[in-house]
Amino acid sequence: MLDILIKNGTIIDGTGKPAYQADVGVANGRIAMIAHHIEQNAARTIDARELCVSPGFIDPHTHSDGPLLVNRQAESKIRQGVTTEIIGNCGISVAPIAGEAISEISARMAKIDLDVTWRSMGEYLDQLRKPGVAVNVVALIGHNTIRGSVLGYKNVQPSPKQQAAMEQLVDEAMAQGARGLSTGLYYPPGYYAATDEVVGLARVLRKHGGIYTSHVRSESDTVLESIAEAFEIGEKAEVPVEVSHVKIEGYHNYGKLDRLLAMMDDVLTTGRPIGFDQYPYTAAGTWLSTALPYWASIGGAQAIAERMKDPDVRAKLHRSWKEERLEWDNRLGVRDWSEIIISDFPGRPDLLGKSIADIAEAEGKNPLDTVFDLLISSNGLADAIWFTQDENIVQTLMKHPLVTIGSDGRALRPEGVLGRRKAHPRNYGTFPRVLGRYAREKKVLTLEEAVKKMTSMTAERFGLTDRGIIREQAWADITLFNARTVSDTATYTDPHKYPEGIPYVIVNGQIVIDNNQHTGALPGQVL
Template sequence: MHVDRIIANAVLVDGTGRPPFRGALAVSGERIAGVGALEGWTADTVCDAGGKVLAPGFIDAHTHDDAALLEGLLEPKISQGVTSVVTGNCGVSLAPLALGPGEALPAPLDSVADRKWFRFERFADWLEALRAAGTSTNVVPLIGHGTLRVKVMDALDRPATEAEIAAMEALVDEAMAAGAFGVSSGLFYPLAAAAPASEVVRLARRAAAAGGLYTAHLRDEADAVVAALEEAIAIAAEAGLPLVVSHHKVSGARNHGRSTETLALIARAAQRQPVYLDAYPYTAGSTTLNERSWAAASRTLITWCAARPELAGRDLAEVARELGLSEVEAIRALRPAGAVYFMMDESDVERILCCPATMIGSDGIPADRHPHPRLWGSFARVLGHYSRDRGLFPLEEAVHRMTGLTAARFGLAGRGVLAEGAQADLVMFDAREVREVATFADPRRPSAGIAWVMVNGVTVWEEGRATGARPGRIAERRREAA
């Protein structure tokens, strides 16, 4: 057999959870042509991996990359081995929403993209723009409930009317036909907080009819986390589709340790219906600057501020003192803005990461002036800190949570595993050296130990820099997620 490329002398971690094994991998065009000994095979190019790990490209289960995909090469992701991104999470998708002159952009839409990018009347229009621009990663798109409310409603502080729900249902149908994988919600945010569960059920049913899933940023992740989790489970059950609990956490000091309660609830629900979750590997979260998140945090760090851009990266308490205001008064004075909130306990983070249903998602926000380091470091941190250094799970399990598990849950066709015929989305890394380098003080730093990254058979990251290639695709969806 003659192929385009053979990567020999590699430690293959195939994404299934199977233990690593020595061997070679062959690539022909955009697909994997063979995996194993490959004796007698020839290639135009033979690469000696030198004992480095070769794995499927990582799939970021939770992103806000909708606009960043159009703006550039998505270096925060490809630099850490991510080859596919799930967009439109937390009820916030770039499409379908075209803003008129002077039309307000409510939070959190204003935190994930500049208003100039909200120019797509249909979900299909955004997907076509992605195809025309070219992307450095594959895209797994979701349509956001919050975005739909902004598009069809004249006021967001109430439930949608029957006519408005019907309009949103039609938009979900259009998005699913165009290539969306499901519906996301963010009932935590003001633009959707007034929506009853029944409103979300109606939209989730439209996604279910097309074989999609439902992802949920819970209505509350602090004191009322259990009730909010029960609501999301009930919505998915009534609509008849799989649920992904977004960036699962328990926030605030008085809730530390309650992951034992929430994970038990998820496990019980999973016996009746498909329930999964994603998580990022940090004890701090990030979202809009708001009193509710601030109240659950021990420290708040400003990530962006429209009126005072120079405050990005500054501690809120310090800024409030300089302004002669209380922290709550400073929050109100500085908005619109974003922040990092130190509000979780390490034991909860580790317990959630160890849950068999947990996929890895960065939840990074590329638009932030001073982003949370999870944007650049999540996947390398799982491999280095949590798998190698902390020993929470073996390397093959860490890779599985970033690849095969996510591909199965989202119903991605031909991705997430090293297997003949699969798409050649690949990452090579040094298992001894891989680690996150991004920090809260200096968050825009590529991870260490990533040798190169390939998307659909084309190298996108090599020798510490992007190649400039944009071989990404809109991912294909199987009829049902696993």
């Protein structure tokens, strides 16, 4: 007796092989059989005549660390067909925490009404396991969190003893179930770290079989050098590398695409263990405080807010805006202030969806002063969406054989605290957008290629065995979607919208999305 029988579906197995018709039987959490006609009885039969049967999507780049504890049903992800989330990216994990990182992470988690009661990676993962989550989770250790724990958030270099303390935190967290280290060298305090500091930390991953992922130091003026640094770290530490959300930011940098592609082709030819992921949008989403030069962003969110009250600092920033405009452009990546939109602002829903230019005009202020004042009144915690990228570059990178799909998003839901912020549409739309807009409509990828970039490629990179593939004995993480209708509906102005055309999602052999409804099942495992 089977648990689930999926009849008459079109199998897209995740390897990139052409689609074919077959029935799929699920028993004991795994795919028990795949055959042209399965006659066995099943507790539940799903008629998949109109549907593609694909491995559940694996999201290599998420920030769901906190949200999964607030939204265990992982609505915005599971409804995209995502069955595994890789959390702790961009150097920002919520565990392990010590020292100054406790208050910094607690302040960020307070935005979603989440109490930080854990310290170690093991304690955090236990909170995910009990009472469970809808999706499987792979945890990365964030370098900024480790650095904040040992050195605080200042521009300092570690002593040998402090370096050893950071390495020990990585070692312990890996032993407790993490699967790699992420850096956000673009963000302070990661930005202050020399390459060798990261090499030292990444070297600890080797004995655990871990991966190094990076939001590289710059995605604009020095994007090529920054990606080369990620390669170097992987080479010196002898660990695989994942370059996160590959992109070129800033219109004056778009001409660097050919050189970036040459670097990627070289990785392909030499067969080094290096991969890239990408979100299918031309806007980034991150902290408003990243608008500031690094010297003005020392010390975490609260310290930044305090600093913005200092008239001397503000005068210095105004002078720098006049004298070092190119540096600001490189950091901002936008053409003007109308291309930065407020997406989250504690206590001020009226500001959501407004651009810096709008707010400056309404308040009769200079846009720079507007940014400083917004940082003060949000205690440094405002978030924004930044229109920094070019559609043609997004499509060209998507086609590259080393690029997979990742959301850079969180597991949100429209109701409650997670729906309060404006958010980036990628939280709800990434995977269906690639299937609908980029595969079906624009033909940037075939459907089989698109699914491969969402499943087996990511499983392989992160060492997830028996996942990301429709094959007998693989785990039954399965997404059923309608290739003719699958699409994202979330937009920048109306982001909390579930996609269409993904009526069934199965995680470890349990149905989580059943005929478009969430069953409440929490079958996800910490992998």
